[in-house]
Ligand SMILES: NC(=O)c1ccc[n+]([C@@H]2O[C@H](COP(=O)([O-])OP(=O)(O)OC[C@H]3O[C@@H](n4cnc5c(N)ncnc54)[C@H](O)[C@@H]3O)[C@@H](O)[C@H]2O)c1
C-alpha cells in the first residue's frame with residue numbers, strides 16, 4: 001500500500017493499493033468523518049463493488065445510503081445534479097455528511113460537483129474505480145458538469161477530504177477503459193518524469209497483465225506527478241496546463257470521430273503528433289521521437305490510420321482556434337520527461353505531421 005499527500009489549500013491523502021475499498025470506513029474515521037455517508041455510483045459499479053463498500057461501512061458503524069445515476073457521460077449534467085440534490089434532501093444529508101463518489105471520472109466529476117454545491121459544500125471522498133480516474137480525474141479537485149454541448153462548462157475547484165484508489169477494482173475494467181487510463185499514465189511520464197517512462201518501458205507487459213505490484217507502482221507514480229504539478233498551480237493558471245499534453249490534437253480527433261474513438265487512442269495520436277511537431281521545429285531529437293512512438297505502439301494505443309479523417313481533424317482544430325481567439329496552445333516535448341508550452345505552432349506544420357499518419361502503413 002502506498003500513500004501520496006497533496007499539500008493544497010486543504011490537504012489530503014491518496015491511499016493506493018489492492019483491496020483498499022474494504023478499508024474505507026477506517027480511512028473515513030481517520031479523516032474525522034463518522035456516522036453517516038451517502039454513496040453516489042452507477043448500476044455497473046454498484047453491481048461490482050457497491051455491496052463490499054456498504055458492508056464495510058456498516059461494519060464500521062456508518063449508516064450509508066446509496067444513490068444511483070445511470071451510466072454515461074451524459075449524466076454529467078445539471079439535470080442529474082438537480083435530481084441528486086432532491087435525493088440528498090430526502091435522506092436528510094447534512095453539512096457534515098460525506099458524499100462518496102464510487103466510480104470512474106464521470107461519477108467523480110458529477111458527485112464532486114454535487115458535493116461542492118449542496119449546502120455550500122459537504123465533505124467529498126473519491127473512490128475512483130477506473131485507471132483514468134485513479135491517475136487523473138480524482139486528483140486535483142476539478143469537479144464539473146457539461147452544459148450547452150460543452151464539456152465541464154460549469155464547475156468548481158473543490159478538493160476531496162480523501163481519495164481511496166483500490167487497484168483491485170481495475171481488474172474488471174473493459175480493455176478500452178484500461179487503454180484510456182494507460183494513455184494518461186504515459187502522458188504523466190512524458191511531461192514530468194523520464195525515469196518513470198523508462199520504468200513503464202521495462203514493465204509494460206506486467207502492467208498490461210494487471211500485476212498488483214506494477215499497477216500499484218504506476219498509479220502511485222502518476223498520482224505523485226499530478227500532485228506535484230497541482231501543488232504548484234492549484235487553480236490551473238499556468239503550469240497545470242502541461243497535463244494537456246496530447247490533448248490539443250487529441251480533442252480534435254475525438255470531435256472529428258464523433259467520439260467513436262477512445263480518449264486514450266485520441267491522445268496517443270495527439271502525443272505523437274505534438275512530438276513530431278517539436279522534432280520538425282528542431283527541438284525534440286529524432287531518437288526521442290522514435291522511442292516515444294515505439295512505446296505507444298507497444299502499448300496498443302495506435303489506431304489504424306484509415307480511421308483518421310484528416311480533413312475533419314484539421315477543421316476541428318481550426319474551430320478550437322476560433323474559440324480561443326486565434327491562439328492554439330500546444331504542449332510540446334523537449335525531451336521525454338520535459339515539456340514546454342507554446343502558441344507558435346504553424347497550422348501548416350500541424351497538417352504536415354497529421355498527413356504523416358495517413359502516409360504510414
Ligand atoms: N476532473 C478532472 O480533473 C478530470 C480529468 C480527466 C477526465 N475527467 C473526466 O472523466 C470522465 C471520464 O472518466 P472515465 O474514463 O473514468 O469514464 P467513466 O466514468 O465513464 O467510466 C468508464 C466506464 O467504466 C465503467 N466502470 C467504472 N469502473 C469500473 C470497474 N472497476 N470495472 C468495470 N467497469 C467500470 C463505468 O461505468 C463506465 O461505463 C470524463 O467526463 C472527463 O471529462 C475529469
Ligand SMILES: [Zn+2]
Nearest residue numbers: 184247263267
Ligand atoms: Zn485526458
